[in-house]
Amino acid sequence: MTILALDFGGTKHAAAILADPSERRWQKYERAFAPPNATAQTDIEMMRSLAQSVLQGEKPDAVGVSFGGPVNAHTGIVRLSHHVPGWENIPLQEILENEFQAPVAIDNDANVAALGEYHYGAGRDCSSLFYITVSTGVGGGWILNGQPWRGCEGMAGEIGHTVVDPNGPMCLCGKQGCVERLTSGPYIAQRVQDILQRSRSQGRILRALVQGNIEAITAQQVNEAAEMGDAIAIQALQQAGWALGVGIGNAANFLNPQLFVLGGGVSKAGQHFWQAVRHSARNTALPEITVAIVPAQLGDDAPLWGAVALATGI
Amino acid sequence: MTILALDFGGTKHAAAILADPSERRWQKYERAFAPPNATAQTDIEMMRSLAQSVLQGEKPDAVGVSFGGPVNAHTGIVRLSHHVPGWENIPLQEILENEFQAPVAIDNDANVAALGEYHYGAGRDCSSLFYITVSTGVGGGWILNGQPWRGCEGMAGEIGHTVVDPNGPMCLCGKQGCVERLTSGPYIAQRVQDILQRSRSQGRILRALVQGNIEAITAQQVNEAAEMGDAIAIQALQQAGWALGVGIGNAANFLNPQLFVLGGGVSKAGQHFWQAVRHSARNTALPEITVAIVPAQLGDDAPLWGAVALATGI
Numbered sequence: 001m002t003i004l005a006l007d008f009g010g011t012k013h014a015a016a017i018l019a020d021p022s023e024r025r026w027q028k029y030e031r032a033f034a035p036p037n038a039t040a041q042t043d044i045e046m047m048r049s050l051a052q053s054v055l056q057g058e059k060p061d062a063v064g065v066s067f068g069g070p071v072n073a074h075t076g077i078v079r080l081s082h083h084v085p086g087w088e089n090i091p092l093q094e095i096l097e098n099e100f101q102a103p104v105a106i107d108n109d110a111n112v113a114a115l116g117e118y119h120y121g122a123g124r125d126c127s128s129l130f131y132i133t134v135s136t137g138v139g140g141g142w143i144l145n146g147q148p149w150r151g152c153e154g155m156a157g158e159i160g161h162t163v164v165d166p167n168g169p170m171c172l173c174g175k176q177g178c179v180e181r182l183t184s185g186p187y188i189a190q191r192v193q194d195i196l197q198r199s200r201s202q203g204r205i206l207r208a209l210v211q212g213n214i215e216a217i218t219a220q221q222v223n224e225a226a227e228m229g230d231a232i233a234i235q236a237l238q239q240a241g242w243a244l245g246v247g248i249g250n251a252a253n254f255l256n257p258q259l260f261v262l263g264g265g266v267s268k269a270g271q272h273f274w275q276a277v278r279h280s281a282r283n284t285a286l287p288e289i290t291v292a293i294v295p296a297q298l299g300d301d302a303p304l305w306g307a308v309a310l311a312t313g314i
Numbered sequence: 315m316t317i318l319a320l321d322f323g324g325t326k327h328a329a330a331i332l333a334d335p336s337e338r339r340w341q342k343y344e345r346a347f348a349p350p351n352a353t354a355q356t357d358i359e360m361m362r363s364l365a366q367s368v369l370q371g372e373k374p375d376a377v378g379v380s381f382g383g384p385v386n387a388h389t390g391i392v393r394l395s396h397h398v399p400g401w402e403n404i405p406l407q408e409i410l411e412n413e414f415q416a417p418v419a420i421d422n423d424a425n426v427a428a429l430g431e432y433h434y435g436a437g438r439d440c441s442s443l444f445y446i447t448v449s450t451g452v453g454g455g456w457i458l459n460g461q462p463w464r465g466c467e468g469m470a471g472e473i474g475h476t477v478v479d480p481n482g483p484m485c486l487c488g489k490q491g492c493v494e495r496l497t498s499g500p501y502i503a504q505r506v507q508d509i510l511q512r513s514r515s516q517g518r519i520l521r522a523l524v525q526g527n528i529e530a531i532t533a534q535q536v537n538e539a540a541e542m543g544d545a546i547a548i549q550a551l552q553q554a555g556w557a558l559g560v561g562i563g564n565a566a567n568f569l570n571p572q573l574f575v576l577g578g579g580v581s582k583a584g585q586h587f588w589q590a591v592r593h594s595a596r597n598t599a600l601p602e603i604t605v606a607i608v609p610a611q612l613g614d615d616a617p618l619w620g621a622v623a624l625a626t627g628i
Binding site: 162246 | 361384424442456463464466467472473476477478479560563564568583597598600602
C-alpha cells in the first residue's frame with residue numbers, strides 16, 4: 001500500500017510517501033521552497049514535480065492533502081490562499097484525483113496537523129485535543145471523540161480571531177485585541193521594534209544581537225534575546241503568552257478538551273513564553289477544568305502525518 | 315411506554331410523564347417551589363412526591379433527570395449544587411434507580427436543556443448548536459453531530475466564565491470581565507442600582523417604575539424601563555448584550571456551530587438586549603462565519619424535554 005501525503009504550505013511545499021501507516025517512517029520525502037512570486041498554478045506544478053520525485057513511477061493507493069488556507073473538506077475545493085494569488089475556488093481534490101487516479105482527501109493545514117498530532121504525535125493518548133499553530137498567523141484544529149470537528153461551514157478552530165482584549169490593538173481582521181494580533185510572530189517582533197525605536201535606553205541585549213538593525217528584528221531573535229535576559233524581549237514574549245493563554249483558557253471553558261498542543265514557529269520560544277501561556281490559561285479556565293498544554297511533537301511534518309491519517313481514514 | 319422526566323432546579327422542581335416521545339404533550343406535569351432552607355434531602359423528598367403525583371402508581375420505563383449544578387453524567391453522581399447544601403457527591407442516578415426500578419440518565423441542566431431544544435425546540439433542524447442560559451448565572455451546553463459534547467471532565471459549555479474584558483469588573487470566580495459578570499441578571503440590576511445611587515439626575519423612568527426603591531431593582535425591571543425608553547436601562551442592557559455577544563462570537567470562531575439558542579430569564583429581554591447581542595457577536599466572529607442566534611422555544615420546560623431525550627437515548 002502506498003500513501004501519498006502532500007503539504008501545500010504558504011512558503012514551503014512537501015510530498016512524502018509511506019508504505020505502512022503503522023511504521024512512522026517516510027519511504028521518500030521531499031520539501032522545497034515556493035518562489036516569491038508563486039501562483040496557484042506554480043504551486044500545483046511544483047507539487048506535481050515533488051510528487052513525481054517521491055513516487056518514482058509508483059501509483060499511490062490514496063492521497064492526503066494539507067492546504068495552507070481555507071478549504072471545503074467535503075467538496076475538496078480550496079476557498080483561497082491568504083499568501084498566494086489564484087487559489088480562489090480551485091477544485092484541488094478533483095485536480096489531484098485526475099492526476100493520481102486515486103482517492104484524494106483534503107483539509108486545511110490546522111485541521112490536518114491536529115489529525116497528525118492526534119494519530120502520530122503529542123495527542124496519541126487522547127480522544128480530544130485542540131491543536132494550535134502560532135507563527136505568521138494563529139490557527140487551530142479540533143479533534144473531538146477522535147474525529148476532526150470542522151464546524152458547519154468548515155470554519156472551526158479560529159482561535160487567532162477570538163477576542164481577548166476589546167481595548168487591545170487593531171487586528172488585520174478589523175477587530176481589536178484578537179489573539180493573533182497579540183501573539184503572532186510578526187506582531188511580537190513589531191511590538192519590540194516599536195519600543196526600541198521610541199526608547200533609546202532599552203533593549204541593550206537585543207540591539208547588540210541584531211547589530212542595531214532594529215527594523216529587521218524577528219520573533220526568533222526576540223526569543224534569543226529573552227533567553228539572554230533582555231527585559232524588553234522577555235516582556236514582549238510574556239504579553240504574547242498572556243494573550244494566547246487567555247484564548248486557551250476560554251477554549252478550555254467552552255470545550256474542556258483533554259489536551260492543547262502548540263505548534264508553529266512561536267511555540268519554539270523558551271520558558272518566558274511558555275510560562276506566561278500556561279499561567280494565563282490556568283487563571284482563565286475554571287478551577288475544575290484541567291488545562292494541559294504541550295508542545296507539538298511532529299514539527300513541520302505534522303501536516304504530512306495528518307495527511308496520511310486523512311488519506312487512510314483512520 | 316412511560317418516560318419520567320425530572321428537573322431539579324435551583325429554586326423550582328418539576329416532574330412530568332410522557333407516554334409517546336413523538337407526541338410532545340405531557341401526560342402529567344407538576345412543578346413546585348423548593349423551600350428557602352432546602353437541602354439535598356428535602357430536594358429529593360420533594361421530587362419523590364412530585365414523581366408519585368405524576369406517576370399515580372405507574373412504573374416508568376425510563377427516567378431522565380436534569381440537575382441544576384455540575385454532574386458527572388457517566389457515573390450519575392452530583393458534584394455539588396451552587397444553591398443548595400448537601401449535594402456534594404450524591405449518587406443521584408443510583409438513588410433514583412432504586413426508587414423507580416428503571417434505568418436513569420442524568421446530566422446538568424445546561425446540557426439537558428441543549429438536548430431539549432435540539433430534539434423538540436429551536437434546534438430541531440440543526441446538527442450542531444450551542445444552548446446558552448442567561449439568568450442568575452450564565453451557562454451553556456453543546457450539541458455537536460447531534461450528540462451532547464460534555465468535555466473530558468464534564469465541564470464544557472462554561473461560556474459564563476470565558477473572559478471578554480480582562481480589565482472588566484471582578485467576577486465571583488476571581489477573574490475580571492467574565493461573560494457572567496457582565497451579562498447575568500443580578501449584575502445587570504446591580505450596575506443600574508450603582509448608577510442611580512451615584513447620580514440623582516439619571517434614570518427617571520426606572521425610578522418611577524420602582525417607586526424610588528432602587529435597591530430592589532431587578533433585571534426584569536431594567537428591561538421594562540428600557541422598553542419605556544429609560545436611557546440608563548437601555549445602556550445597561552446594551553452593555554450586557556455586548557459582553558454576551560463577544561462570548562458568542564468567540565464561540566463561533568472556536569466551533570462554528572449552526573445555531574446559538576438563548577434561554578433563561580435575561581433572554582426574555584427586548585430589542586435593546588438582542589440587538590446588542592447580535593451586533594457584537596457578528597462583529598466578533600470572522601466574516602466567513604454565519605452567526606445565527608435565536609430565542610429558546612421550550613422556556614422553563616427545556617430541561618424536562620431534554621430529560622426525555624436523555625431517558626430515551628434518542
